[in-house]
Amino acid sequence: MPVIHSATSFVKIGMGHSGFYSPGTKGRIRRDGLAVADTLLVARRMPQPDMTAQKTDQAEIDRLNDLTSRVARQRDRQAFVALFQHFAPRLKSFLLRAGMEAGAAEETIQDVMVTVWHRAESFDPAQAAVSTWIFAIARNRRIDRLRRDRRPTIDPNDPALVPDEADGSMETMLVEERAAELHRAIRELPPEQADLLRMAYFEDKAHSAIAAERQLPLGTVKSRLRLAVARLRKLMAGSLEGETA
């Protein structure tokens, strides 16, 4: 596959949002040093009907990244307030849909946002978008609060862990670019897939319970979710080939 070096800065300038991130933001540098595949560049140059929406997505993702790095490095309270204003209403919606009382939801939002403040330094923009990081914190708090379960997780430093393969096709695209693609792809999902996907993430329900509520066979729910995830994963991989969904 042909590789264009320095494609990143070209794309950024071409997209006209070089002003949205601080020069010091390390997350711009991809982990493996590879450039974006040329297919992506071509796709970017072609006129697209939702170009404006995608630019807005990208700008928003850059802004949230920047705010988080200001919280991490400068303990910037104004940046933190801006993060709160973005995420608190979304977290409330997320937690209420999971069946929490309003009071419990707001206590959980407090815990999530205070955790964001304390752990901002551990946030790595090369690994995930800010919204993904905060989603994971909120999901874990929700499990703790609603089910009092623990959530078994791997230990990245475990000597028994089988390490990642060196060539990750997932890594050839910048996290923020993937995130912007993802926003667009979610808007373009067929409504019946988008509906089930939201339920699967937001409502703390087993897929069988979703099937009962939507009066669909369990197999239909599973296959729609599988299709939705496969479609989104394919776009995130940033490649038109080689993805085994």
Added chain:
Amino acid sequence: MTNTPHHHPDSDLLLAYAAGTLAEAPSLVVATHLALCPHCRAEVAGMEAIGGALLSADAGMAVSDGLLSDVLSRLDGPPPAEAPRRRLAPVGPAPVLPEPLRSYIGGDIDHIRWRRTIPGLHEANVKCSGGAVRMMRIRSGMGMPQHTHRGDEFTLVLAGGFSDDTGHYLRGDFAATDPSVDHRPVADDDGDCICIAFTDAPLRLTGRFLRWLNPLMRV
């Protein structure tokens, strides 16, 4: 080249794990597979990114006026309490059991308290909510009695291997069987096969919470 597994959990199982809706017991088997499977770890990371994008795309709901100042007043205090971590037993350089399973056992494979259930089979229960999880040690070359399941069963191989009608399973491989499957696994003859297995407790029609109260029934 490391050996990575060939048999993986279904994507809807990974999705339930990523979304946080999978109960602790099946999550333990899925997460232990993740420790051994970079492919599924990447899948789960992608699914978490979908969660983040859905969160971002949500219109949101108004929060109380005082919430921001409540949060700001807590910033100089301690971070929110975390669920207590289990005590980790020290391990050698190449443990057989990966995390998170090792913490549930309280150590590596030598910490498992096996009891013999039928000739050629030793088992040990793993304390976990949301279903029955047990370790199994099948003697080399042994066939298990033919059996069906009342609910879903997930099995993850940790040492040795076994075969059934659906394939050959080695370390890291994940096998899912549902009630329609009538299978007879046979352990490989080059060593004992050690697995972790989750079984959806039977009496599935009695509802989500009654199930937990059910005495653990053997398959």
